[in-house]
Amino acid sequence: MKPGWDPGFHAFDPFALTIADTRFMNTTKPYTELHYLIGSQLEQQAGILHTQNIKPNWNFVLQYRLINAPGAYNSQNTNHSSFRFNTQYTSVDQRYNLFLIMLSNSMQSAENGGIESDTFLVNQNTVFNDRFNIPTRLADSVFTTQNFFSVRLNTGNQYKEKKFLLRQQYDFGKKDSITTDSSVYRFFLPRLRMEHTVQFNTSQFRYLDVQARTDSLYYLLRYGLTGIPDTLEFRDKWKELSNDFSLIQFPDPKNPLQFFKVGATLQNLVGNYGNQSDRFYNISAHGEYRNRTRNRKWDMLLFGEFYFAGRNAGEYFAQARLKTLLSKKLGFLELGFQNVNRSPSLIFERQTGFPVKDPGSLNKENTSQLSALLELPRYRMQLGMQYYLVSNYSYFTNYNIVKQASALFNFIRIGLNKEFILARSWHWYLDFYFQAKTGNAPVNLPLIYTRNRFAYEGRLFTNLRLSTGFDIRYLRLIMQIIIHPFWDSSFSRKISR
Numbered sequence: 001m002k003p004g005w006d007p008g009f010h011a012f013d014p015f016a017l018t019i020a021d022t023r024f025m026n027t028t029k030p031y032t033e034l035h036y037l038i039g040s041q042l043e044q045q046a047g048i049l050h051t052q053n054i055k056p057n058w059n060f061v062l063q064y065r066l067i068n069a070p071g072a073y074n075s076q077n078t079n080h081s082s083f084r085f086n087t088q089y090t091s092v093d094q095r096y097n098l099f100l101i102m103l104s105n106s107m108q109s110a111e112n113g114g115i116e117s118d119t120f121l122v123n124q125n126t127v128f129n130d131r132f133n134i135p136t137r138l139a140d141s142v143f144t145t146q147n148f149f150s151v152r153l154n155t156g157n158q159y160k161e162k163k164f165l166l167r168q169q170y171d172f173g174k175k176d177s178i179t180t181d182s183s184v185y186r187f188f189l190p191r192l193r194m195e196h197t198v199q200f201n202t203s204q205f206r207y208l209d210v211q212a213r214t215d216s217l218y219y220l221l222r223y224g225l226t227g228i229p230d231t232l233e234f235r236d237k238w239k240e241l242s243n244d245f246s247l248i249q250f251p252d253p254k255n256p257l258q259f260f261k262v263g264a265t266l267q268n269l270v271g272n273y274g275n276q277s278d279r280f281y282n283i284s285a286h287g288e289y290r291n292r293t294r295n296r297k298w299d300m301l302l303f304g305e306f307y308f309a310g311r312n313a314g315e316y317f318a319q320a321r322l323k324t325l326l327s328k329k330l331g332f333l334e335l336g337f338q339n340v341n342r343s344p345s346l347i348f349e350r351q352t353g354f355p356v357k358d359p360g361s362l363n364k365e366n367t368s369q370l371s372a373l374l375e376l377p378r379y380r381m382q383l384g385m386q387y388y389l390v391s392n393y394s395y396f397t398n399y400n401i402v403k404q405a406s407a408l409f410n411f412i413r414i415g416l417n418k419e420f421i422l423a424r425s426w427h428w429y430l431d432f433y434f435q436a437k438t439g440n441a442p443v444n445l446p447l448i449y450t451r452n453r454f455a456y457e458g459r460l461f462t463n464l465r466l467s468t469g470f471d472i473r474y475l476r477l478i479m480q481i482i483i484h485p486f487w488d489s490s491f492s493r494k495i496s497r
Helices: 218-223
Strands: 031-038 044-055 058-069 078-090 096-110 155-179 184-209 232-249 258-273 276-292 298-310 316-327 331-342 365-376 381-391 393-397 401-405 409-421 426-437 448-461 464-475 480-490
Antiparallel strands (some): 031 044, 058 078, 078 096, 096 155, 155 184, 232 258, 298 316, 316 331, 331 365, 381 409, 393 401, 409 426, 464 480
């Protein structure tokens, strides 16, 4: 649901820190969060977040996250490390604001091509009780290890990205103050804001096979590759520089969540893939209206973006959302609409150093979404629906052959989220989803998916809250039930779930 340039590599998106999820904070004392999780096969997740104010009008946040797992089989290890630094500064007169974000993601996942035969899973030889010893189609076990301290990648995918964003704002408006019995609080009410944002990103997407097996037909049968060298490598590298200038107008200076925003963005891109390079630009315009009323009964969003020059000219994105309070007893209703018209990601169009077969000419993809969400806080329940209408959907088949579904198809997803209080400290959290598509659309969806979490949540001591229980998940298409025990504790007076 995003127009414009897109390289097409999204396998590790759920594990990456992003510009969009960056949190800016303001705290009277230094604050630190630490978390650590250990799972089966020595899987571990660790993270730290620290924030503090240098001055009352200047704060910074540091965050680091590590996700690491050696895997059960040969060449199945993963190692994702992410770092982010962001800071916010506001001038004493509150007219000038500065936001700075610097982040880095280094994500890698080994590949083994699958085991050579499933007969090894029932083989009587005890050496195969350790799944690491089962032969795989790729990655000779001589060059791999299960040591979770090792981050070396011998065979697999590696994504690296670095992002830098600097946003500056200057406001025109008027000063105001509130006088209490003992003090005067002065603040600034903006009417017009000038905003400039510069962003520079670098990204690298790489597949590497060190000491590639010459006795394996894996690359020949699946990708048509012959004459495999000792070290096989595919790589795409991109640099992106964008400048955005926007004007923001506040009709009601006492309500900063009501504003009109218009702006334009110039984007310059340089790519290197294989023995080729590419250089192009895009110019887009965007507009936005946002209004959250001060009584919180209405929340409206209108947004549009249009590419009128450059490589992606003619692409657009439109969004509308309306949320209202039906009643204090009933809850909120939110209605939404989105439509995007975009070129397929570059990896589908053969602008890549990876072994993708040339698909020829592809049409622009168009996707529409209608959504509705009913929030019922009194009943601890949410009801949601998303309806998608898709044309010219691009996808891969047979590993590296690009196809496009020219026929229009649609699918619908209906979901229920409900919390049941079974006893004083026992809770049942139910998530239930139903999905359906039309015809032979090339999208595979579970018909039914449900997750049920049964948890004991209570205070054991003055400052200890404990949550423990188990999950049950069910997918209709694969007929599998998975049960996960879990526990969580927090040595604080308040806990956020």
